[in-house]
Amino acid sequence: MKNTDMNQDLPRATPQSRGTDPAVLDALLDDVERQDIELHSLLVWQDGALIADAYWAPYAADRPHMMHSVTKSFTSMAVGLAVADGLLSVDDAVLGFFPAYAGPVGDNLRAMRVRHLLTMTSGHARGISGGAWRRLASSWVEDFLRQPTPHAPGEVFVYDSAASYMLSAIVQQVAGRTIHDYLGERIFRPMGMSEAITWDIGTDGVNTGGNGLSCTTQDMLKLGILHLQGGLWQGRQLLPEDWVRQATGMQVRDVVLGVFTGDHYLGPDEAGDGVPASRREGYGYQWWRGPHGSFSANGLFGQYCIVLPAEKAVVAFTGGLEDSDRRVHTLIYDGLRPALGAGVSGRPGAEALEARLAGLRLKTRPGMARRRAPGEAPRRSWRIAPNDQGVEAISITEEANAVRFTLRDAGGCHDVLAGFGRFLETVTTMPGGRLHHSYQPAEGLTVLACARWLDGAPGERILEMDWIFLKTAFRDTVRLHVRDGALRLTRGVNVNSAERVLPELTGRPTTAMEREREREDG
Helix, strand or coil, X not given: XXXXXXXXXXXXXXXXXXXXXXXXXXXXXXXXXXXXXCEEEEEEEECCEEEEEEECECCCCCCCEECHHHHHHHHHHHHHHHHHCCCCCCCCEHHHHXXXXXXXXXXXXXXXXXXXXXXXXXXXXXXXXXXXXXXXXXXXXXXXXHCCCCCCCCCCCCCCHHHHHHHHHXXXXXXXXXXXXXXXXXXXXXXXXXCCCEECEXXXXXXXXXXXXXXXXXXXXXXXXXXXXXXXXXXXXXXCHHXXXXXXXXXXXXXXXXXXXXXXXXXXXXXXXXXXXXXXXXXXXXXXXXXXXXXXXXXCCCEEEEEEHHHCEEEEEEECCCCCCCHXXXXXXXXXXXXXXXXXXXXXXXXXXXXXXXXXXXXXXXXXXXXXXXXXXXXXXXXXXXXXXXXXXXXXXXXCCEEEEEEEECCEEEEEEEEECCCEEEEECCCCCCCCCCCCCXXXXXXXXXXXXXXXXXXXXXXXXXXXXXXXXXXXXXXXXEECCEEEEEEEECCCCCCCECCCXXXXXXXXXXXXXXXHHC
């Protein structure tokens, strides 16, 4: 469909050339809009070609997106390469790679093998989320090896991002380089994946194997295509076919994802009776098994790459969705999948679909611009009452058809520039880890922000801002309620693994002396 530079290296075709009715894709977009599903991108590959690529602006083909646990399936490739290179075996003991470990060693830890990490059957009672480890400054390897292992390895499935980190650490030990570099040489560059792929580093100098990878949606789609094709890419066997069969096959049947607390996935012994948990068809080597013979790479907050072997198809999408939200899966499995290659109605629709794809936009809250009322000061600042967020002061400064929001805490001043009736793109260090699954990059995040003034209660003005953190699933809504000079500030997010709304902040106007001190401090 749309022709973008990012996708020129992938064969492209119209849906009808592959026997798929464009009206089915159009109906899928109708359902996404009608159900108010927050998708950022959706790509459909069928029978050797890309038949549709949708991006909801401001998300775009060349913008990388945080993939969360889709990362695990990339890590699986690195393990497969190391096995093929004779550097390790899935039956190697985990402890054998960490001779410096001097902590307690029980029989179950001693029995733990690489395959148990691959299949999430390490023997732990609960799995560690990346959100928990991102707050841990000590060795993640050490922390993993010290976790209780009440189960014999191989007995109980417990979803665990920490197990994937250990796989990354093991491959780095035997390959002598990070798995990002290893895959870069063997997979990413030969496949023409984008140079935008980045991968977080844990406290041990190891790529975070369970999460932390950012790439374009096309990069994720290529991951699925490579596995659909048994590791073959443009005539080259990049990944052993036998490994692909094992990795995407049914290694563990009828698994339960477990109850997610934000920091841990609780295993069956800890979740308790009567607690709802998500049951899945099965698990391979860092790949999920799904209905209709499918397999998939799954990421938190709506990042997915679904491979449909019977239909010779791959569907990749990104978004900002609750982990329990399966509406897109229903649309793909029950609506799109049966229609792939099933025939074309003959009704015109390809051109209309292409035009629709080119005009997709993310729904955002602030609408028409409303500037400040005549006579109001272009800059206002407030001293914030003591709070558990460490916020000391807030100010807003209106500029040319925009407002600059500044927050000061112990780490300094953090700005977001929001346009009135338009989005402005900047990079911000604005703190937000509590709302963003503990992600708080020191270098900042790209944010698109817009704003508007609203009338609230009598005598109250409300500055409402929409902050879209473009490389992530997160979109914050910030409201400043100003009445008689005093401030109330609320901030919430579309999705998170823990709290969705931060405690309200209150503030009083700063005095002339305080403003002068602020200017002196810069």
